Structure formats: structure tokens, C-alpha cells
Amino acid sequence: MRPEVFGNVVGVFATFVMWGLLLTIIELKFAAEPQSMRSRVRGLFFSLLSLTAAVVASELTQWLMRLGDLRPLFSIDLAQTIHSPNPLIVAAGYTVAPLAGILVYDVGYYGFHRLQHKVPFLWRLHSVHHSIEELNFFNSYHHLSENFLRIPLLTVPVNLLFAVSEPQVAIMAAMVGVVGQLAHANTRLRFGPFKWLFVEPAFHRVHHSIEERHWNRNFAFYFSFLDTLFGTAHHPGPDEYPKTGLDYVREPRGMWSYLCPPPPPHAEAPRAVSPAPSR
Ligand SMILES: [Zn+2]
Ligand SMILES: [Zn+2]
Secondary structure: OOOOOHHHHHHHHHHHHHHHHHHHHHHHHOOOOOOOHHHHHHHHHHHHHHHHHHHHHHHHHHHHHHHOOOOOOOOOOOOOOOOOHHHHHHHHHHHHHHHHHHHHHHHHHHHHHHHHHOOOOHHHHHHHHHHOOHHHHHHHOOOHHHHHHHHHOOOOOHHHEEEEEHHHHHHHHHHHHHHHEEEEEOOOOHHHHHHHOOHHHHHHOOOOOOOHHHHHOOOOOOOOOHHHHOOOOOOOOOOOOOEEEEOOOOOOOHHHHHHHOOOOOOHHHHHHHHHOOOO
């Protein structure tokens, strides 16, 4: 493990807390539901654990890529485009190109996420994320193992397919940041017509809904049109803010319940294994 990892963990923590404070202001102003501070503090603790695992998993991925001398099939090197004298090409370099990179990742994520809802073992681990009852930015953690499961099922395959060069990585990170961080926010903030393109908080809240009619809906992380394309979209109405969580397990109260989620009772199993219910 490289010595910079510790610095990366601190950097990720600082970014997370900054986003958290900013979004808490938005959540206080446009809250979708009243929430407790206690759940938020617990969420912060589990989120920091989950983020540490994400940094370690990212290091592992890079190490595996170097070890196997694995190179991507396609490389998007747009450093030239943003130095072009043509302003249209520069604009595309800053917008279309990073969005195309995110799209490739989001298609992969969509498939991975469907698997998490289909394979019982993966669902059991993913159920930690779905058990969250007070959904907000701090309460958006995943099970500790999730980042490691993504290595063979998502990160390495996507990294093998294509790579982007600096500075597009930074632009992509900023773009992913805005939509991705908002996804779990406890807010009524809507994207207007852009909801057909991007995942707005209410759209992802439906994915976490406790109501059966919402199960297996809205899998995408960034582009909501992927769900429209694959027939799993449910765009919520203006006042549709369902309760979140699972009816067979509470959100984690301690390390044991965070690390060892119970198996779903037999009656609940279809949630993990059945195809999306029809609209
Ligand atoms: Zn899910
Ligand atoms: Zn989520």
C-alpha cells in the first residue's frame, strides 16, 4: 500500500464532510421529511468506514491493473481538445467528453446494481444500504464489502474498456460529485426537465422506498434515462416522497448490524431475486 493512501483517506474524508455541511443546509431548507440528528451521526461513522474501504479498493484496483499490465481497449485523451483554438471543440472537451466517460461507467454500474438485487448473496450485503430509514447525505453508506465486490464486477471491467486522461478525470469527478452527492439528500429539490437526463434526489429515493410498487426501480447512479431505456424507471410525482428502509430489518445501530445484515425472510426473498414488477 502506497504511503499516499493515508493522505487520500484524509482528503476523501474532508471532501465528504464539506459536501455534507453544504447539503445539510439544503436539507434543512428543503427537507423531504423530518429527521433525527442521532441517525445522522451514526451515518457519518458508517460512511467514513465505507469511504476508507473505497480508497483501499481503489488502490487495490490500480495495483491489480499494474500487476497484470492491463491496459484499456480505448483511451479518451482529450487534453488536446481543450487547448483547441475552436471554442466548440473546447466546449465539447469540457462537457460532452466527460459525460461520455460517466455514461460508460453508469452503464456498468446499472448492470452491477441489477445483479445486487438479483443474486441473494449480493442482495444481503446491499440490503445494508437499503435498510437506511432516514435517507440523507450522511446516511448514504454501503456495506464495507461493496467497494471490494465492485473491483471484479465493475471497476476492472470498466477500466479495461476505456480510460480518460487528466484533466477530464477532475471534470468527471466534479460532475459526478454534484449529481451523485445529491442523490441521497433529504430534499425536495427537483431538476425540472433535467430529471429525464439525470438522477434527482426524489428519483433515487424511490429506489430506497419501502413500498412494494417501487421495488426494483431506478437503478442508475447518474443518468436516469438508463432506467427509462431498460424499462425500470419510475419518475415520482410532485409529492411522492415514500418512506425508505426495509420492513424486516432496521437501519444499523452498531458495528454488528452494519457488518452482518440478516438474510431476508423467505417472504421477502422475491425482492432480491424477482425481475422488476410491471408498472
Ligand atoms: Zn439498490
Ligand atoms: Zn442509494
